Amino acid sequence: MGWDAARMTAEIIAVAAHKGGQTKTSTSVNLSAGLARASSRVLLVDCDAQANSTSMYADEDDIEFDLLDIVKRDVDPHKAVCETRIPGLHLLPSTLAVARLDQELITMHRREEQIAQALAPLADEYDVMVLDLSPNLGPVVIAALCAATSLIVPTDASRWGRRGVSMFLEWSEDLRTAKVLSADLLGVLLTKYEQGTLISREVHRDLRQSGLPLFKTLIPKRTAAERMVAEKLVMGDEGADMDLSEAYGKLTLEVIERVNAVRGERLTEGSA
Numbered sequence: 001m002g003w004d005a006a007r008m009t010a011e012i013i014a015v016a017a018h019k020g021g022q023t024k025t026s027t028s029v030n031l032s033a034g035l036a037r038a039s040s041r042v043l044l045v046d047c048d049a050q051a052n053s054t055s056m057y058a059d060e061d062d063i064e065f066d067l068l069d070i071v072k073r074d075v076d077p078h079k080a081v082c083e084t085r086i087p088g089l090h091l092l093p094s095t096l097a098v099a100r101l102d103q104e105l106i107t108m109h110r111r112e113e114q115i116a117q118a119l120a121p122l123a124d125e126y127d128v129m130v131l132d133l134s135p136n137l138g139p140v141v142i143a144a145l146c147a148a149t150s151l152i153v154p155t156d157a158s159r160w161g162r163r164g165v166s167m168f169l170e171w172s173e174d175l176r177t178a179k180v181l182s183a184d185l186l187g188v189l190l191t192k193y194e195q196g197t198l199i200s201r202e203v204h205r206d207l208r209q210s211g212l213p214l215f216k217t218l219i220p221k222r223t224a225a226e227r228m229v230a231e232k233l234v235m236g237d238e239g240a241d242m243d244l245s246e247a248y249g250k251l252t253l254e255v256i257e258r259v260n261a262v263r264g265e266r267l268t269e270g271s272a
């Protein structure tokens with residue numbers, strides 16, 4: 001399965017939640033690997049100074065330029081992009097220095113547009129960019145959301161996670177009203193799901209009844225998730241947890257389907 005509208009400019013998918021530990025990074029890393037393995041040209045953009053996505057593919061000592069350099073110092077983004085061991089998957093890395101970007105953006109003119117502008121020269125070279133965001137509602141997150149054309153909101157199967165989704169979506173609606181955000185909400189992704197626990201089933205039922213676009217794919221809770229990070233393994237790798245690989249494979253197909261659907265709608269709206 002591929003993209004219906006070939007040769008369009010990259011779909012920019014932000015993976016966002018302001019609550020920490022909601023699997024933004026796991027989702028970004030595995031979805032981008034899944035998309036690359038489904039023959040897409042993918043750029044994983046690490047917008048978080050924790051640099052967790054980056055550490056899956058690069059050694060911090062080897063990184064020459066990061067998001068701060070391309071946004072603040074006008075470094076050509078092509079110079080910052082690194083290849084990864086996965087064919088078709090490139091990385092725009094982050095480092096601890098990116099922690100300064102929130103502060104820097106505050107003093108910049110039209111700060112919410114800065115990440116979109118920094119990524120624009122790369123847009124024709126990828127089918128999709130996946131943006132891994134920090135757990136906050138700061139200027140970098142706002143600028144990344146402004147750059148996004150699609151949005152995925154992951155949540156773990158807990159009450160706090162579920163509440164976090166509602167709060168985040170409320171806030172993002174304010175950004176939409178302020179014309180900062182225009183991304184289509186592709187879906188809410190329920191992760192760390194345990195079929196055997198009441199709370200998982202309750203959160204699942206609640207999300208299904210909420211009217212939100214919930215991904216059909218549920219990402220199971222697996223202790224192997226930690227091992228995969230420690231061993232720098234992603235879905236589809238030899239040695240990766242089979243259940244997680246399968247779940248992220250299904251998510252990849254669902255994401256492609258939903259992106260194709262929203263792109264179709266955008267074309268219709270554009271010609272109306």
Ligand SMILES: Nc1ncnc2c1ncn2[C@@H]1O[C@H](COP(=O)(O)OP(=O)(O)OP(=O)(O)O)[C@@H](O)[C@H]1O
Pocket residue numbers: 019020021022023024025026027048050052133134135191192193219220221222223225226229244
């Ligand atoms: N399916 C899973 N089952 C169990 N644990 C998981 C699963 N997916 C991710 N984890 C673990 O949950 C923790 C948080 O995941 P992750 O780092 O992806 O979240 P995050 O939203 O990016 O966090 P932060 O807000 O700090 O950026 C990590 O320790 C990760 O290994």
Ligand SMILES: [Mg+2]
Pocket residue numbers: 024025026048050052132133
């Ligand atoms: Mg993270």
